[in-house]
Amino acid sequence: MSHYPFAKIESKWQDRWEETGLFRCPTVADNRFFCLVMYPYPSGDLHVGHGRNYIIGDALARYMMMRGKAVLTPMGWDAFGLPAENAAIERGIHPPVWTDANIIKMKQQFKRWGIGYDWDREISSHTPEFYKWTQWMFVRMFKEGLAFRKAAPVNWCHSCATVLANEQVVEGKCERCDSIVGVRDLEQWFFRITDYADRLLDGLDGLPSWPDRVKTMQRNWIGRSEGVEIDFTIAETGDPLSCFTTRVDTVFGVTYMVMAAEHPMVRRLVVGTEREQEVLAFAERVKAQGSFERSAADVKKEGVWTGFHVINPVNGERIPLWVANYVLMEYGTGAVMAVPAHDERDFDFAREYGLPVRVVIDKSGGSLDGASMSEAYIENGIQVNSAQFDGLPNTEAMERIADWMDEKGIGRRAISYRLRDWLVSRQRYWGTPIPVIYCDDCGPQPVPEEDLPVLLPTDVEFTGKGESPLTTSSTFMDAPCPKCGKPGKRETDTLDTFVDSSWYLLRYISPREETLPFIKEDVNRWFPVDQYIGGVEHACGHLIFVRFMTKVLHDMGLVDFEEPIERLFSQGMIYKDGLKMSKSKGNVVSPNKLIERFGADTERLYTLFAGPPDRDAEWNDTAVEGAYRFLNRVWRMMEDWPFDVAQLGSAAALFDSGDLPGNVASLHRKTHQTIRKVTSDMDTFHFNTGVAALMELVNETRSFVDALGESEPSSLERAAISESLASTTMLLGPMVPHFAEEIWERMGGQETLFRQEWPSFDAEAAREDVVTIAIQINGKLRGSIEVEKGVDEKSVLALVQSDERIARHLAGKATRRVVFVPDRLLNLVVG
Numbered sequence: 001m002s003h004y005p006f007a008k009i010e011s012k013w014q015d016r017w018e019e020t021g022l023f024r025c026p027t028v029a030d031n032r033f034f035c036l037v038m039y040p041y042p043s044g045d046l047h048v049g050h051g052r053n054y055i056i057g058d059a060l061a062r063y064m065m066m067r068g069k070a071v072l073t074p075m076g077w078d079a080f081g082l083p084a085e086n087a088a089i090e091r092g093i094h095p096p097v098w099t100d101a102n103i104i105k106m107k108q109q110f111k112r113w114g115i116g117y118d119w120d121r122e123i124s125s126h127t128p129e130f131y132k133w134t135q136w137m138f139v140r141m142f143k144e145g146l147a148f149r150k151a152a153p154v155n156w157c158h159s160c161a162t163v164l165a166n167e168q169v170v171e172g173k174c175e176r177c178d179s180i181v182g183v184r185d186l187e188q189w190f191f192r193i194t195d196y197a198d199r200l201l202d203g204l205d206g207l208p209s210w211p212d213r214v215k216t217m218q219r220n221w222i223g224r225s226e227g228v229e230i231d232f233t234i235a236e237t238g239d240p241l242s243c244f245t246t247r248v249d250t251v252f253g254v255t256y257m258v259m260a261a262e263h264p265m266v267r268r269l270v271v272g273t274e275r276e277q278e279v280l281a282f283a284e285r286v287k288a289q290g291s292f293e294r295s296a297a298d299v300k301k302e303g304v305w306t307g308f309h310v311i312n313p314v315n316g317e318r319i320p321l322w323v324a325n326y327v328l329m330e331y332g333t334g335a336v337m338a339v340p341a342h343d344e345r346d347f348d349f350a351r352e353y354g355l356p357v358r359v360v361i362d363k364s365g366g367s368l369d370g371a372s373m374s375e376a377y378i379e380n381g382i383q384v385n386s387a388q389f390d391g392l393p394n395t396e397a398m399e400r401i402a403d404w405m406d407e408k409g410i411g412r413r414a415i416s417y418r419l420r421d422w423l424v425s426r427q428r429y430w431g432t433p434i435p436v437i438y439c440d441d442c443g444p445q446p447v448p449e450e451d452l453p454v455l456l457p458t459d460v461e462f463t464g465k466g467e468s469p470l471t472t473s474s475t476f477m478d479a480p481c482p483k484c485g486k487p488g489k490r491e492t493d494t495l496d497t498f499v500d501s502s503w504y505l506l507r508y509i510s511p512r513e514e515t516l517p518f519i520k521e522d523v524n525r526w527f528p529v530d531q532y533i534g535g536v537e538h539a540c541g542h543l544i545f546v547r548f549m550t551k552v553l554h555d556m557g558l559v560d561f562e563e564p565i566e567r568l569f570s571q572g573m574i575y576k577d578g579l580k581m582s583k584s585k586g587n588v589v590s591p592n593k594l595i596e597r598f599g600a601d602t603e604r605l606y607t608l609f610a611g612p613p614d615r616d617a618e619w620n621d622t623a624v625e626g627a628y629r630f631l632n633r634v635w636r637m638m639e640d641w642p643f644d645v646a647q648l649g650s651a652a653a654l655f656d657s658g659d660l661p662g663n664v665a666s667l668h669r670k671t672h673q674t675i676r677k678v679t680s681d682m683d684t685f686h687f688n689t690g691v692a693a694l695m696e697l698v699n700e701t702r703s704f705v706d707a708l709g710e711s712e713p714s715s716l717e718r719a720a721i722s723e724s725l726a727s728t729t730m731l732l733g734p735m736v737p738h739f740a741e742e743i744w745e746r747m748g749g750q751e752t753l754f755r756q757e758w759p760s761f762d763a764e765a766a767r768e769d770v771v772t773i774a775i776q777i778n779g780k781l782r783g784s785i786e787v788e789k790g791v792d793e794k795s796v797l798a799l800v801q802s803d804e805r806i807a808r809h810l811a812g813k814a815t816r817r818v819v820f821v822p823d824r825l826l827n828l829v830v831g
Helices: 006-020 048-066 082-091 095-113 128-143 193-206 212-222 248-253 264-270 276-287 291-295 344-353 394-408 497-501 520-526 542-555 591-598 600-609 621-640 645-656 662-683 687-708 715-732 737-746 793-802
Strands: 032-037 070-072 147-157 162-164 181-191 225-234 240-245 256-259 303-311 318-324 335-338 411-416 436-439 443-446 478-480 487-490 531-533 574-576 770-777 780-788 815-821 825-830
Touching: 006 095, 006 591, 006 600, 006 737, 032 048, 032 520, 048 070, 048 095, 048 531, 048 574, 048 591, 048 600, 048 662, 082 095, 095 591, 095 600, 128 147, 128 443, 128 497, 128 542, 162 181, 181 276, 193 212, 193 542, 212 542, 225 248, 225 335, 225 394, 240 248, 240 256, 240 335, 248 394, 256 303, 264 276, 264 303, 276 303, 276 318, 335 344, 394 411, 497 542, 591 600, 591 621, 600 621, 600 687, 600 737, 621 687, 621 715, 621 737, 645 715, 662 687, 662 715, 687 715, 715 737, 780 793, 793 815, 793 825
Parallel strands: 032 070, 032 531, 256 318, 770 825
Antiparallel strands: 147 162, 147 181, 225 240, 225 303, 225 411, 256 335, 303 318, 436 443, 436 487, 478 487, 770 780, 815 825
16 A cells, blocks of 8 residues: 655655745735744744644645735744843853754754745844844834833842843742842833823724734733722821722722832831831732732732821821732732722731721612621622712712812822833843943933944853843943943843834845835835734733834834734644643654654644644644545545646536536535635634545545446546546645645646645535425415525524515514424414
């Protein structure tokens, strides 16, 4: 039994595609399609789970080529970042050495998978040719007031004496030395993304082809809330302490106030008091915990009294001021008015520390008692203990109290966002140098655009301890002030790698342009990206930042569009043994071993067949072998029943000759149904059901051939077989490209399969057998309709309601019962 020679076939076609430039795309082209997969971090080690999104992207790109599109599908590298710097420390090598070696390995892996890119457009964020323009954008944003510097907390390892990125903190400990990580306030650089909060939020309504899940995650991350900002006063000092609330109806029930551990007022109040040591120690411990941990519903509520009080402006009441772990600086003002009777977290805290619980919204009938409540009452109700607002429904009281506070000057309506300005400083070496020079006289000054790029120095020391390695470079630190010319010092922070990825898509259009980051006319031609592919885990990071940066560039007049991505697809993850596939879990499946045993097309086919691509899937080694067996079955059929590409047109003409024999009509119908199905599935990313449809067609073709036995097939029978096998080859092409290309060539194809026109289906030929269904109303025959065999009850009902002859018997009557006999009868009992 012959097997298809995948090793020979795959290397042959990979070289052929490269030599002929199949994936090279001109910048000026008609009928364009921009297909883009998120560029990866060059880790060097890809497993089959990584392959899913690249295989999906390649299948789509090849499909669109066959639909006649000029497909732009480039690739690049998100090359800066912490792992390369750690590798430099661990291996005693320079980060670009490790990075460049990994890029070479990953390009080889892409080639082995049969994944094609326009490598003439390759970019990498760690090259000066790229990061020059990242710096250029920073300078432009600095001049527009969108890049600014302020104090912000950072993770600090006392043992290593260094700042740590969030990724370096694992369960509150330093990943390098396992010491407890604390927090320090440092001056850092930010982008003013909050200025764009409403536009980012409103823009989501104009993205119908983005997954609802991603849009919901972004809406929640931006977190727009309408409420009231209330001015409390610290009793002992007279300092104002404002808070934002969406529940102003509960303001008369405030029994204490809480600040986040990071709130600047904490240190200002307690330093020099008898509470200083306890409060600051508690604050440091809390700040070392992650926001996710602190905001979890089941986390134990902890706090410490500051020794101070605040005055509630609505009733003049003096209430204690606390610091607690469940309040975050990321939302509102970082200070919260606590209403334990009507907030679950406040209630738990109040019970833990013996604080009063005062009911201000009661059930109908007034049954709630703060002293005996077992949980907070968070439903709507009637206002009580709320002065002149008693007796009002709390929903009405919200408006009345807000108006009253505004009149009194003690509060005002406000909008708050969960979104915070984007902290772009990173205290590490392997990143884009921030193009700023500090002058004692002039302050921070941007490097002139004509002096960019500010190059990363190579004379640095990597120890993993102390300040940024950039401070060890004698050639880097000293620079004249761009404004006055006096000696200055360069910024030693580098940019968050998300800054690189916020605009890299645009650089693909003009990858070798030396005077601008991109040519406006060209990016306007190709953007928004027709199809972007990447994981849902980027919803609240990269996918927000790329939208923000595009709006910034639009406002600067550099692009004519505000949204960079038209259609987004987020693939699910691949699991093995019930766990996400990863090296640390020891459940990684190597693509190289798989390719050596079964070929790349087997891995591609199984990856697309494993399940709906937008959902997580479990890797199944046995099913991989099933995909391999299927390809061999198709290969043997092609050997036994070769078709002639040159004769396909004349063979198809035979089907127009009149009535077809039953077996021919059946296979002809199945072929066109499969074309219709696979076309639809390719358009909607339902690759798994498309593969299943092709398997059904192959099985039916096999049965057709077996039924012929030893008899010589007629011209119509041979035409039906050729049509089926040629269609199977073309439909499989985007999924298993080496396999399909080889068959196409062996059958006489003179040009690559991917320059052929995608098969079209004949709607009439694809129709199932037609049946007549009798329509009765209260048992009386009122008409009949013709439908495809096997149509469901819902579809028949819709046809009945649209048929005027039958629908007039239903006018003004309610349907009490439906009797449906598939393919035969529909009886409606009405009255």
